[in-house]
Amino acid sequence: MADINKCEAVLGIPASEIPEEWFERLSDEEKDSEFVAMQSKTYFQDTWAQFKKNRLALASLVFLFILILAAIFVPMFSPYTYDGQDLMHRNAGSSWQHPFGTDKFGRDIFVRVMYGARISLSVGFAAALLNLIIGVVYGGVCGYIGGRTDLILMRIVDILYSVPTLLYVILIMLIFGSNIFSVLLAICVSSWVGMARQVRAQVLSLKEQEFAQAAFVLGASRTRILFKHLIINCMGPIIVNTTLMVPEAIFTEAFLAFVGIGISIPMASWGTMANDARSLLMLYPMQMVWPVMAISLTMLSLHFIGDGLSDALDPRKR
Amino acid sequence: MNGGHYVEISHLDVIYDVTKGVFSPKQLVHAVNDVSFTIEAGETFGLVGESGCGKSSLGRAIVGINKPRSGDIRINGQDVTHLHGRSLHDFRREVQMIFQDPYASLNPRMTIGEILSEPMVIHGLHRSPGAREERVTELLRTVGLKPDHVRRYPHEFSGGQRQRISIARTLAVNPRFIICDEPISALDVSIQAQIINLLKQIQKERNIAYLFIAHDIGMVKHISDRIGVMYLGHLVEVGDSSEVYFHPLHPYTKALLSAIPISDPDVGKSRKRIILEGEIPSPLNPPAGCPFSTRCPLADEACRRMPKMQQFGSHQVACHHVNQSV
Numbered sequence: 001m002a003d004i005n006k007c008e009a010v011l012g013i014p015a016s017e018i019p020e021e022w023f024e025r026l027s028d029e030e031k032d033s034e035f036v037a038m039q040s041k042t043y044f045q046d047t048w049a050q051f052k053k054n055r056l057a058l059a060s061l062v063f064l065f066i067l068i069l070a071a072i073f074v075p076m077f078s079p080y081t082y083d084g085q086d087l088m089h090r091n092a093g094s095s096w097q098h099p100f101g102t103d104k105f106g107r108d109i110f111v112r113v114m115y116g117a118r119i120s121l122s123v124g125f126a127a128a129l130l131n132l133i134i135g136v137v138y139g140g141v142c143g144y145i146g147g148r149t150d151l152i153l154m155r156i157v158d159i160l161y162s163v164p165t166l167l168y169v170i171l172i173m174l175i176f177g178s179n180i181f182s183v184l185l186a187i188c189v190s191s192w193v194g195m196a197r198q199v200r201a202q203v204l205s206l207k208e209q210e211f212a213q214a215a216f217v218l219g220a221s222r223t224r225i226l227f228k229h230l231i232i233n234c235m236g237p238i239i240v241n242t243t244l245m246v247p248e249a250i251f252t253e254a255f256l257a258f259v260g261i262g263i264s265i266p267m268a269s270w271g272t273m274a275n276d277a278r279s280l281l282m283l284y285p286m287q288m289v290w291p292v293m294a295i296s297l298t299m300l301s302l303h304f305i306g307d308g309l310s311d312a313l314d315p316r317k318r
Numbered sequence: 319m320n321g322g323h324y325v326e327i328s329h330l331d332v333i334y335d336v337t338k339g340v341f342s343p344k345q346l347v348h349a350v351n352d353v354s355f356t357i358e359a360g361e362t363f364g365l366v367g368e369s370g371c372g373k374s375s376l377g378r379a380i381v382g383i384n385k386p387r388s389g390d391i392r393i394n395g396q397d398v399t400h401l402h403g404r405s406l407h408d409f410r411r412e413v414q415m416i417f418q419d420p421y422a423s424l425n426p427r428m429t430i431g432e433i434l435s436e437p438m439v440i441h442g443l444h445r446s447p448g449a450r451e452e453r454v455t456e457l458l459r460t461v462g463l464k465p466d467h468v469r470r471y472p473h474e475f476s477g478g479q480r481q482r483i484s485i486a487r488t489l490a491v492n493p494r495f496i497i498c499d500e501p502i503s504a505l506d507v508s509i510q511a512q513i514i515n516l517l518k519q520i521q522k523e524r525n526i527a528y529l530f531i532a533h534d535i536g537m538v539k540h541i542s543d544r545i546g547v548m549y550l551g552h553l554v555e556v557g558d559s560s561e562v563y564f565h566p567l568h569p570y571t572k573a574l575l576s577a578i579p580i581s582d583p584d585v586g587k588s589r590k591r592i593i594l595e596g597e598i599p600s601p602l603n604p605p606a607g608c609p610f611s612t613r614c615p616l617a618d619e620a621c622r623r624m625p626k627m628q629q630f631g632s633h634q635v636a637c638h639h640v641n642q643s644v
Contacts, residue, residue: 209422210417210418210419210423211422211423211424211425213378213383213415213417214415214417214423214424214484214487215425215436216382216383217381217382217383217413217414217415218410218414218436218437218440218487218491219406219410219411219437219440219441220436220440221440224440228425229425232425232427233426235427
């Protein structure tokens with residue numbers, strides 16, 4: 001009411017009697033009709049906002065970040081090396097000099113665990129990356145081309161899948177020797193298959209979608225349709241699969257090292273350390289606990305990150 | 319046939335192989351069966367028929383999503399069924415398509431700006447970024463959207479707005495022929511009218527020919543110059559839009575028209591409804607002779623033979639009993 005009274009005071013006539021000619025239409029710019037209250041978010045920003053809500057996944061990410069930093073810097077600044085023996089301090093318990101104690105040759109376990117982290121994490125991430133590249137391209141091509149090509153390529157995948165991993169590993173080790181690259185090769189040969197299958201299934205259904213056909217009708221090349229329209233739309237499962245591939249590769253490497261195939265001594269991976277500690281398990285159980293704890297915590301945190309990502313990337317799970 | 323038509327489709331067959339597994343007997347779906355018609359430049363040809371009658375397959379065959387088994391599609395006198403390389407690339411600028419589902423026809427990971435500039439990237443039009451931006455703005459204005467929408471993603475728009483974006487995308491390459499594959503059937507009735515009017519206005523400004531596919535014969539009559547009626551892969555009647563609408567000759571067209579709801583209940587009560595018996599036959603196992611003979615009230619011995627398309631006045635009808643009333 002106050003405004004109407006003010007109007008009368010200013011203009012000398014009541015608000016209801018203002019002649020129509022005094023009004024004019026607002027232009028589109030002035031109307032602000034399409035004012036967007038919420039900023040338009042990119043896909044990445046949206047995913048990150050969702051991911052942050054999952055405390056466990058966020059904590060895991062922080063843990064993994066610290067582990068990576070430690071794996072890089074601890075061996076650089078530590079007075080001990082992974083193979084430096086100190087026979088005066090064998091099988092020592094935790095102390096200020098040796099936070100995790102020493103093993104049966106007097107080597108510092110803390111430094112060895114950090115060296116192990118270098119190997120385990122690089123095997124994990126490298127395997128995941130190779131897996132990503134090979135699996136996505138192979139699966140994408142299979143799904144997109146389809147027909148007979150798809151049939152033949154997928155039967156090859158089935159055959160690869162049916163041969164036990166251990167068999168590849170032993171064969172590859174025989175040919176290329178025991179080193180980190182043959183471990184990596186062995187893990188990749190058996191694991192990209194899962195990714196290829198998943199991407200193929202996604203692409204197979206996406207290519208029937210109208211936006212892919214619209215791109216075809218517009219004259220987009222096959223490569224353009226495959227990468228810019230199809231694969232980008234199955235990034236969610238691809239990212240989750242890649243993240244979960246890392247712990248799988250770390251576990252496989254540790255397992256291979258534990259059964260005695262894999263990188264050779266005196267190099268340390270978590271698996272070889274656990275294997276070394278086995279003979280003294282009854283006397284010095286802590287020597288086993290440290291590497292196993294490192295494996296478990298890394299695997300757990302990577303799984304939590306994977307879960308967090310799969311929730312954040314899938315709009316149906318919000 | 320004279321060569322003066324802009325689009326000339328003759329004896330087109332589209333067949334899908336739906337055989338399951340390697341060892342099962344071959345199963346073929348004859349989705350489009352010996353269809354011939356023509357479209358003039360700047361004209362709208364409406365194609366109606368119930369779901370599964372092959373009208374979308376026909377549209378998709380023209381743009382090359384499906385490969386026709388046999389027959390010719392000539393646009394500007396050039397056969398477009400066997401194009402490749404450079405000439406195929408040029409053909410893509412001539413003929414474009416608007417899809418049915420506005421929620422599926424835009425890539426959810428691209429902004430509107432990216433969606434609209436993609437055709438220009440593909441065809442190397444407006445090479446500088448500034449010129450592209452200007453063109454995108456112009457396209458958005460043409461379809462009644464605001465230029466500040468370019469940074470948004472498709473999920474931020476309503477169905478009608480998305481269909482406008484689809485239309486803008488097809489216009490990006492300046493086509494002369496657009497296939498509209500049920501562009502309005504996924505939209506609200508009020509929005510349908512807006513999109514139809516937009517399409518009409520664009521046609522008037524740019525002299526674009528449309529092949530307008532729909533199952534709503536009323537809407538098709540509103541937008542089309544001529545109408546074709548399809549049943550089970552066959553074109554059964556073609557004619558000028560009001561002729562087909564007000565004086566249908568084929569018994570199937572008559573049945574289709576009698577099924578349109580009428581808003582006036584008194585008129586609605588007095589008119590005669592033609593109720594078709596039975597289901598549409600499976601295209602896997604079509605009836606011999608006239609495809610409509612299994613449901614046609616006029617069917618007799620003569621219908622065991624396939625009827626030929628014949629001229630009746632301004633119509634072309636494929637029926638043995640054109641002059642009998644239902």
